[in-house]
Amino acid sequence: MLRSLGLVGILIVGTACGSGIAMPLAESDQASTPAAPVAQQTEAPQPAPAPRAASAPRSATATRFPYAAQPEWLPTQTNYWEGRGGAPIDYIVIHYTAISYARTLRAFSIRASDVSAHYVIRGDGHIAQIVGEADTAWHAGSAWFNRHSIGIELELDRITNPAFTPEQYYAAAVLACAISARHEIPLDRAHVVGHNEVPGSTHSDPGPTWGWPHFMYLTSLCAPPTASTVHASFVSETAFPEIATHEAARVSIVLRNTGATAWRKGTSQEARLGISNNDPRLAFLGDGWPAPDRPAVQAEDLVPPGGAATFSFGVKGTRPGTFLVPLRGVVDGAAWMDDLGIYTVITVLEKSARF
Numbered sequence: 337m338l339r340s341l342g343l344v345g346i347l348i349v350g351t352a353c354g355s356g357i358a359m360p361l362a363e364s365d366q367a368s369t370p371a372a373p374v375a376q377q378t379e380a381p382q383p384a385p386a387p388r389a390a391s392a393p394r395s396a397t398a399t400r401f402p403y404a405a406q407p408e409w410l411p412t413q414t415n416y417w418e419g420r421g422g423a424p425i426d427y428i429v430i431h432y433t434a435i436s437y438a439r440t441l442r443a444f445s446i447r448a449s450d451v452s453a454h455y456v457i458r459g460d461g462h463i464a465q466i467v468g469e470a471d472t473a474w475h476a477g478s479a480w481f482n483r484h485s486i487g488i489e490l491e492l493d494r495i496t497n498p499a500f501t502p503e504q505y506y507a508a509a510v511l512a513c514a515i516s517a518r519h520e521i522p523l524d525r526a527h528v529v530g531h532n533e534v535p536g537s538t539h540s541d542p543g544p545t546w547g548w549p550h551f552m553y554l555t556s557l558c559a560p561p562t563a564s565t566v567h568a569s570f571v572s573e574t575a576f577p578e579i580a581t582h583e584a585a586r587v588s589i590v591l592r593n594t595g596a597t598a599w600r601k602g603t604s605q606e607a608r609l610g611i612s613n614n615d616p617r618l619a620f621l622g623d624g625w626p627a628p629d630r631p632a633v634q635a636e637d638l639v640p641p642g643g644a645a646t647f648s649f650g651v652k653g654t655r656p657g658t659f660l661v662p663l664r665g666v667v668d669g670a671a672w673m674d675d676l677g678i679y680t681v682i683t684v685l686e687k688s689a690r691f
């Protein structure tokens with residue numbers, strides 16, 4: 337009994353994710369336990385944080401962002417509700433732990449703590465999954481919000497991880513992108529919120545400690561493109577080519593990414609220049625086009641929102657005539673870009689009469 341009471345005392349201090357005073361389930365006498373002394377009792381005897389398996393290779397291999405999130409499945413047996421009572425998943429809630437990663441995982445498997453989250457991101461970017469996304473974790477301090485959201489805890493602890501790391505931002509972003517793809521949650525600040533922003537929240541985490549602009553920028557680089565996030569404006573176009581039969585020319589068109597998701601070459605986020613309405617009948621003009629109705633793909637590896645993409649393609653004078661090629665940007669599998677009325681006109685001059 338004494339032992340379990342002591343445990344509860346520690347948990348009250350520890351799992352408040354941002355504020356030791358605000359734990360809703362704390363017993364009144366234990367809630368007033370001063371935070372610092374208890375934390376020191378448990379953490380101070382350790383001279384240094386335990387070495388982590390991932391910290392050595394971190395420096396050896398540079399993080400290539402974005403990447404696919406690969407959480408380690410470490411389920412809690414106690415602190416969740418099965419299912420979501422029919423509620424749709426509409427929000428992602430960001431927290432920080434205020435205790436170490438190890439203590440957080442322990443707390444999430446102790447019934448008396450009454451807390452959990454779907455994911456916990458360690459200081460080195462390692463992701464643990466504690467609760468399945470189809471089930472309800474106890475993180476937001478509101479049953480309604482718990483039903484409607486996925487909770488992500490970030491390790492922040494005076495000793496084990498005193499400040500958010502770049503790896504944590506990357507991991508949180510790729511995780512948010514994967515969640516967005518699974519549940520069609522828009523990655524904007526109306527749908528990705530801090531615990532402190534949950535209506536009625538008494539918690540302060542993550543607050544301004546979390547670099548929201550940087551985090552949201554990172555999510556734009558990995559977010560799944562949709563009809564609402566794929567947009568473009570016109571920047572420039574080379575002159576209409578005039579060529580003889582058997583001659584070739586190149587056309588370049590530059591579009592600005594005015595949408596909310598990045599264009600990434602060689603991925604499902606790749607921006608392409610398509611022929612409007614997927615008309616393949618002008619493919620005879622093509623010189624090395626990726627597809628009969630896709631003259632070009634973006635030249636740049638990464639075009640973030642606000643950036644410009646260059647689409648260059650070859651044309652050849654297969655037969656004489658004047659050919660209007662209507663063009664429109666597209667992210668295949670996601671959406672057409674805005675129809676900007678772009679076209680090029682290819683004039684192929686008869687040359688066969690000349691000897």
Ligand SMILES: [Zn+2]
Pocket residue numbers: 352353354430431432475531539541
């Ligand atoms: Zn929290």
